[in-house]
Amino acid sequence: MIELMMFHTLVFCCLCFCHLVGVFSESVSVMEGDSVTLNIDDTQIREDDFILWTFGAKKYLLAEIIRDSGIFSTFNGPDERFRDRLKLDKQTLSLTITNITTQHAGDYRLQIQRVKLPSKTFSVSVYARLPVPNITRDCSSSSSSSSSSSSSSYCLFVCSVVNVSHVTLSWYKGNSLLSSISVSDLSISLSLPLEVEYQDKNSYSCVLNNPISNQTTHLNLTQLCHTCSEVHVSCCDTVEAVMRLVVTALMGVAAAAAAVLLVNDIRSTRDVFADTDAVKSVSVLEGDSVTLHSGLTEMMDNDLILWRFGYNKTLIAQIDVMDGSITVYDDVLDERFRDRLKLDHQTGSLIITNITPEHTGLYKLQTKTVRQRFSLNVQAPLPLPNSSSSSSSKCEHLNITELCQTYAEVHRCCDSTEAVIRLVVAALMGVAAAAAVVLLVNDVRSSRG
Secondary structure (H helix, E strand, C coil): CCCHHHHHHHHHHHHHHHHCCCEEEEEEEEEEEEEECCCHHHHHHHCCEEEEECCCCEEEEEEEEEEECEEEEEECCCCCCCCCCEEEEECCCCCCCCCHHHCEEEEEEEEECCCCCCEEEEEEEECCCCCCCCCEECCCCCCCCHHHHCCCEEEEEEEEEEECCEEEEHHHHCCCCCCEEEEECCCEEEEEEEEEEECCCEEEEEEEEEEEECEEEEHHHHCCCHHHHHHHHHHHHHHHHHHHHHHHHHHHHHHHHHHHHHHHHHHHHHHHHHCCCCCCCEEEECCCCCCCCCCCCCCCCCCEEEEEECCCCCEEEEECCCCEEEECCCHHHHCCCCCCCEEECCCEEEECCCCCHHCCEEEEEEEECCCEEEEEEECCCCCCCCCCCCCCCCCCCHHHHHHHCCHHHHHCCCHHHHHHHHHHHHHHHHHHHHHHHHHHHHHHHHHHC
């Protein structure tokens, strides 16, 4: 009995400890296109607390709050999926995600940089808006009845939906369930048959539902249970209407995509030339390594070191001193930083190895006390110069025997007609090269956009 009491006491103490320092979790369900607010208890938060909102297993930074410094910042997250969707309440410190999609489903973590306060995780599930089930008469399948006289008194119906996931499709007779079919993760089309006697006076309905909503279509026997020839004509009209709708939708999507690319290109051009004050310029040769110094001799116990790149301020590296974690996000931005990023464990400085022109751009360092920006310029190695040039810093020995040819040979190369032809050809080649560069830049911009 004493051992049993000791065991219960131990379990109780463990539960209390987990409650004090553990990770609290809360499940939230929301419909696609709606907004959701992740609320927190701000009574335990001090004015000088450093608060972070992160997303996913890799803890992508979404928001940071330092209330006494007036810092309330939000970020676009991985793949820019949170652009123009995040809002912070400066009073309650709650995070709101607007116009939510299935891309935003996952774990959101609230982290307060103070040891005694537990973090809290919100597990957000996003469900697509349900389509209305469509009921049609199936003229391709014969009735289950064997005789033709009895088969004419039955109608076979099919209830169907397209591109759905995490749903159940069901047939009801009144309030009684007749049959159902479910799908979980895959986005597929569902169909469920039902055979009804023509003279049946009961009410039938097809219901599509997920955990937070449902759509219902009632069966109209008088309208649908007619001859297959009539059904065939109406089906042809329906197919034509659907084809026209699809073509119109594709044209609309193409126009919208072109508008989005144009807006992003204009926005990126503006952002590149903005925010350029107090920037440290750093130049490095292609293939070398460069260290962007943080200016710190050592990091504080509760420090959070963030390195970002480009006008979109994409997070590429992070040191969380309190968690003891060091993370490099080398899979972002087309993996251009793959196996090239290192962090100094003592100062938080960023090291980029085997550098290429793709790494040219603006780098931003952010800690609780330090803000720095670096403009990195990657230069190609100098080519070996031609002996006729005197401006390069590299040397090439002059071959007098080869270059010092006779005056007659030089004079022959300077014929005026031949010189004009060569000048025209060179100009055409220059124009072609410039056009190729313009096309390449547009292609790269469109790909990044």
